[in-house]
Amino acid sequence: MPIQSSDVKYTGIATAEHGRDGRVATDDGKLDLVVNPPKEMGGSGEGTNPEQLFAAGYSACFQQALYVVGAAEKVDVTGSTITAEVGIGKNDDGFGIIVKLVGKIPAVDAATAKSLLEKAHQVCPYSKATRGNIEVTLEVA
Structure with a gap:
């Protein structure tokens, strides 16, 4: 909504x-x-690019969503990181993007980490904004 x-x-x-x-x-x-x-x-690669800027914003937003979920679940997510990989390529409409979010949560096992990432994906504003529009995959580091 x-x-x-x-x-x-x-x-x-x-x-x-x-x-x-x-x-x-x-x-x-x-x-x-x-x-x-x-x-x-085909560019110079000298400056940053929109994909890097989107990756920075998405990873920060998703990390915050993970903190919210961790607190609600009473799970320690201290020392966790989120890496966003934003790819751009040609599609039927010209160009499109895909995202892979990689979460590292040292204090929990892989199954718990995956569950926390999936829950964070439900509350993250960037995830909500992109849901149904682009492919977003979640991965545990």
């Missing part, structure tokens, strides 16, 4: 210039980056 505009607590604002071969910056100046296509896509 979508949130109502009156329920929004924060809005991040970023502006791009020149698409994948230019610059992105936030309105508060905390992020100001050169973006370039990766060498694998």
